[in-house]
Amino acid sequence: MSQPTILLIDDDVEVHQLLRTAINPLVHMDTAQNLKQALTHLRSNHYHLVLVDLNINDENGLDFIRDYSTSGLLNLDHIIILTGSDAINDEVESHGLGVRDYLKKPLNLKVLRAVLDKHLEQVLKFRPNIIVSGPITLDVYMHKATLLESDGSISQLDLTDKEFLILKMMIDSPERIFNRETIFEKLWDQDSDSLSRTVDVHISSLRKKLGALSECIQNKRGQGYFYKQLALKPV
Template identity: 30%
Template sequence: MRLLVVEDDDGIAAPLVSGLRREGFEVERVATGADALAAAEPDLVLLDLRLPDTDGYAVARELRARSGVPIIMVTAKGEEVDRVIGLELGADDYVVKPFGLRELVARIHAVMRRVAEPGRGVAADAVVTVGPLTVDRRRHEAALAGAALPLTPKEFALLALLASDPGAAVDRRRILEEVWGTRWYGPTKTIDVHVSSLRRKLGDPGWIETVRGVGFRLRAP
């Protein structure tokens, strides 16, 4: 697995990169946001928020605009608002310094499992069709009227969850558990952000209905 470590502090980056390589990862380290955006796309990005040329939020926003690469934000900031902003920008997890290597490695594997989850353990229902919408969990692809939808990993996971039982209401807690992992039980505004993005990409807000006080459901408009 190829990791991109975006960290400007040599004292933190050197042992981190060394430890990750001992764990079997292929690691590239850069120290600026510009270099992060210029690097070849890895399998996962470990992104520090405090960078010399920009902040990690801007880097995450640009990465997410052009790619579905999983992002774990690594920072000294630990306030809830920082976590919410990071998750709303599309980060898959958030680790606060100081952290142990074992914890970080476990989070990396957990994120990669969640990204791959829609394609695992499915057979007859691997492909779900709801009107002109097709969700292929095995291929991790979605298409509307035959046109591929450019979804991020989180957007696909959310769509696949809603499509697993079209018309049924899926509550927010289940969405958080299955799409964002069981560790995050903070404010659920990030779900609304991803639902809004999905609605735009589907071209009609009627695809995803809000079930007041519960969550959301998918149905053909």
């Protein structure tokens, strides 16, 4: 089993220190004090739990969760929200999104340790998060994709992380048109060069790897890309 990993997104260094004290020494923890740092971590690593403060340097944590859960960078079932607010609406909306837990500050060390241990055990035990679209199966936790061939065999799709996330984002919203700007914003750093070429190159590579199912990712001229579920033709 891989080492348990946690990402803490909070601008309060005291919370960082408290969490380091609370977690098991075998758990690896990364920290981010703003959302830009958080995106850098999320684009490079997979986390068993992501703890997100609702107010990060005056940025809205709920908006961040809502935006990036649709791209695959955030798994709602792995998110624990931290907040110093007593606003009922925030709590109701958070649970409505489907986050794993909602903790109010100030955080008690013993309670925090118990909560993290419980959720890590659950996530590690029930880690598969499977999405099936026709002959394509995605394992969201492992970032693996497989294809059920027309002869009944299963083949592994050798996708990069970005290709996997593009495919997941489209499968999650079939028939929805994603323009290049939306794809780029969700999956790349804002200061990357050649927006259109970057997206087009990755989608071209993804379609080649899909082989006979390459047409499941289609381009609507002047608007963007969309996913359409297809079935493999019998041999």
